[in-house]
Amino acid sequence: xxxxxxxxxxxxxxxxxxxxxxxxxxxxxxxxxxxxxxxxxxxxxxxxxxxxxxxxxxxxxxxxxxxxxxxxxxxxxxxxxxxxxxxxxxxxxxxxxxxxxxxxxxxxxxxxxxxxxxxxxxxxxxxxxxxxxxxxxxxxxxxxxxxxxxxxxxxxxxxxxxxxxxxxxxxxxxxxxxxxxxxxxxxxxxxxxxxxxxxxxxx
Numbered sequence: 001x002x003x004x005x006x007x008x009x010x011x012x013x014x015x016x017x018x019x020x021x022x023x024x025x026x027x028x029x030x031x032x033x034x035x036x037x038x039x040x041x042x043x044x045x046x047x048x049x050x051x052x053x054x055x056x057x058x059x060x061x062x063x064x065x066x067x068x069x070x071x072x073x074x075x076x077x078x079x080x081x082x083x084x085x086x087x088x089x090x091x092x093x094x095x096x097x098x099x100x101x102x103x104x105x106x107x108x109x110x111x112x113x114x115x116x117x118x119x120x121x122x123x124x125x126x127x128x129x130x131x132x133x134x135x136x137x138x139x140x141x142x143x144x145x146x147x148x149x150x151x152x153x154x155x156x157x158x159x160x161x162x163x164x165x166x167x168x169x170x171x172x173x174x175x176x177x178x179x180x181x182x183x184x185x186x187x188x189x190x191x192x193x194x195x196x197x198x199x200x201x202x203x
Contacts, residue, residue: 001043003158003189007036007094013203014142014154014193018094020101020122021143021197028146028197034095035080035139036193040158044186047087047160051181053174054080058152060145068148078174079154080139081118082111083166098139103131109138118172135171142195151201155192159185 008014014036016022022031038052059077060068082097089112097110097117105126109117117138126132144152161184168176194203 001040001158001160001187001189003038003040003156003191005036005038005156005191005193008193010191010193012193014195019142019195020140023146023197030101031141031143033098033101033139033141035092035098035141036156037092037094038156038158038191039091040189041090043087043090044160046162047186048164049083049087049161049166050085050089051159051161051166051177052080052082052085052092053078053157053159053177054139054154055157055174056142056144056152056154058144058150060148060150063145064147066147068145068150070150072150074150076174078119078121079141080120080156081172081174081177082138083116083118083168083172083177083180084164085112085115087164098141101140104134105136105140106138107135111138116168116172118168118174118177144195144197146197148196148198149201151194151196151203153192153194155190157188157190160187162186 018036019031122136
């Protein structure tokens, strides 16, 4: 199975239009936050659905007002978790699942008919912010710390499954998806793009 995007090249920078954060005239603020285009093929026989995850493995474990060094310990941050994508779907159009930042999160994000979208990690990130907290579902793009010296990577991982409906709770996370998929994955394809808000960080 293979996956590609018309929105960014594999291992290249993701345009700000597909991010949640971008530089502004007075610092940093929200970006267009459109989901990128994704398309795939060479699907294995017996596929009954797909699951899609977008994960940044480069999020610093401790924030700091100073420059965050490259060697700072890192953790995963989920930007998208979607399951039950029908087996006949081969493409997700740019901006079809997310277009703009929605305070408190998208309650019912768009997606391929029949698909279900889970919580991303902005749910926890904004939990202490009364103006933003809520269940952040579907895709919400990159917004890495502007003072981070590491170039962040965003992995879009597509899984072909032998079940039409994955056994996950209503408020599911990427962790729930990974656990429920065990024993049902026929194939996986992935692509990643990069992003940084630090002008000192180069490709």
